[in-house]
Amino acid sequence: MVKAHSLSAPAAQITPFCKKLEAPLSKRSIRVLQINLGRRCNLSCSHCHVEAGPHRSEELSVKVCDQLIQLIQRFPQIETIDLTGGAPEMNYGFRPLVEAASAAGKTVIVRSNLTVFFEPGYEDLPAYFAQYGLRVVASLPCYLAENVDKMRGQGVFDASVRALQQLNTLGYGRDPALSLDLVYNPPVPTSTDFSLTPDQQQLQQSYKAFLQEHFGVVFNQLLTITNLPIGRTKFHLQHRQLHRPYLAFLEQNYNPGTVEYLMCRDELSIDYLGNIYDCDFNQMEGLPARSPEGEPITVAKLLAANRLDLIDQVQTAAYCYGCTAGSGSSCGGSLT
Ligand code: SF4
Numbered sequence: 001m002v003k004a005h006s007l008s009a010p011a012a013q014i015t016p017f018c019k020k021l022e023a024p025l026s027k028r029s030i031r032v033l034q035i036n037l038g039r040r041c042n043l044s045c046s047h048c049h050v051e052a053g054p055h056r057s058e059e060l061s062v063k064v065c066d067q068l069i070q071l072i073q074r075f076p077q078i079e080t081i082d083l084t085g086g087a088p089e090m091n092y093g094f095r096p097l098v099e100a101a102s103a104a105g106k107t108v109i110v111r112s113n114l115t116v117f118f119e120p121g122y123e124d125l126p127a128y129f130a131q132y133g134l135r136v137v138a139s140l141p142c143y144l145a146e147n148v149d150k151m152r153g154q155g156v157f158d159a160s161v162r163a164l165q166q167l168n169t170l171g172y173g174r175d176p177a178l179s180l181d182l183v184y185n186p187p188v189p190t191s192t193d194f195s196l197t198p199d200q201q202q203l204q205q206s207y208k209a210f211l212q213e214h215f216g217v218v219f220n221q222l223l224t225i226t227n228l229p230i231g232r233t234k235f236h237l238q239h240r241q242l243h244r245p246y247l248a249f250l251e252q253n254y255n256p257g258t259v260e261y262l263m264c265r266d267e268l269s270i271d272y273l274g275n276i277y278d279c280d281f282n283q284m285e286g287l288p289a290r291s292p293e294g295e296p297i298t299v300a301k302l303l304a305a306n307r308l309d310l311i312d313q314v315q316t317a318a319y320c321y322g323c324t325a326g327s328g329s330s331c332g333g334s335l336t
Pocket residue numbers: 041042043044045047048049050051052053085086087113139
C-alpha cells in the first residue's frame with residue numbers, strides 16, 4: 001500500500017480540477033448507460049456515496065423506465081447497461097430493464113451487495129442473474145469478516161460469502177459466460193495518514209487466495225475503487241476536519257495518465273427521475289451534465305433529439321482528484 005506524507009490542517013489550497021487538466025475533459029461517443037434505479041437498499045454502509053438505506057423510498061417511475069427501454073432499443077451504439085442503486089434489485093424497473101437490455105443484445109451489469117439474496121422475496125435472484133447472463137459486480141470491501149462487518153453491518157461478511165457460494169454453484173466465476181467481479185473500497189480515512197488505494201493486481205491475488213482457501217469461493221476480477229469525498233464519506237471527513245486535507249492528498253497524487261481512461265468520457269449516468277449526469281458521483285453531488293448551450297439533459301430530451309451524443313464536455317469538481325490519483329479509479333476499477 002502506498003503511504004502518503006501526512007498533511008496537517010489547515011490544508012493547502014486545492015487547485016480547481018479543470019485548471020489541472022491540460023485540455024477540457026471532452027465527452028466521447030456514448031457506449032455505456034449507468035442507471036441508478038433508486039435509493040432503497042437493505043444495508044446502510046458507512047462509505048455509501050449514495051446514502052442509500054432501507055428507509056429510502058426514491059425509485060424509478062414506470063414512465064422513466066419506459067423511456068429508458070426506448071433508449072436501449074433505439075441506439076445500437078449502447079453496448080452496456082450498468083444497473084446500480086441502492087440495491088438495484090429492490091427498486092422498480094430492475095427486471096424490465098434487464099429483460100429489455102438482454103433482448104437488445106446489450107451487456108448487462110448488476111451492482112449487487114449480495115446480501116439482498118437473503119431478503120424475503122429476493123431468493124430467486126442468483127438463478128435470475130444466471131438466466132440472463134448478467135455480469136455481477138459485487139461489493140466486498142475486504143476479505144476479512146471483521147473489516148466488512150465494521151463498514152457494512154454485523155453478519156454482512158458471512159451473508160456475502162454464502163451468496164458468492166450460491167453464485168459459484170450456478171457457474172459464476174467459472175463459466176466464461178457468467179462473470180463475477182468483486183469490488184474493494186478502502187476504509188474512510190480517520191487521520192491525516194492517508195494512503196492511495198492498494199495495487200489492484202496484488203490485492204486480487206490476496207483476495208483470491210484467501211476466499212478460495214477458507215470458503216472455496218472463486219471470482220474473476222477484483223476492482224479497486226477509491227473513496228471519493230462525497231456523500232457519507234464527505235460527511236465523515238468533514239466531521240474529523242479531514243475533507244480538505246484528503247482532497248489535497250489526492251491532488252498531490254494526481255496522475256495525468258489516468259485522464260484518457262476516465263469512465264465519465266463515454267458513459268451517461270441516469271437518476272431515477274430521468275436526469276442525466278456524466279457519472280454517478282456527479283449524480284450524487286447534484287452536478288448535471290449539460291449541452292454546449294448549458295442546458296441540463298434528460299432521457300426525454302435524448303429521445304426527442306434522437307441522439308445520445310449531446311454533451312461536449314464533462315462537468316468536473318474537486319472530487320475528480322479521487323478518480324485521477326495514483327492508478328486512477330472508476331466503477332470498473334483502477335485505470336492504469
Ligand atoms: S450496499 Fe451499496 S448502495 Fe447499499 S448502503 Fe451499502 S454501499 Fe450503499
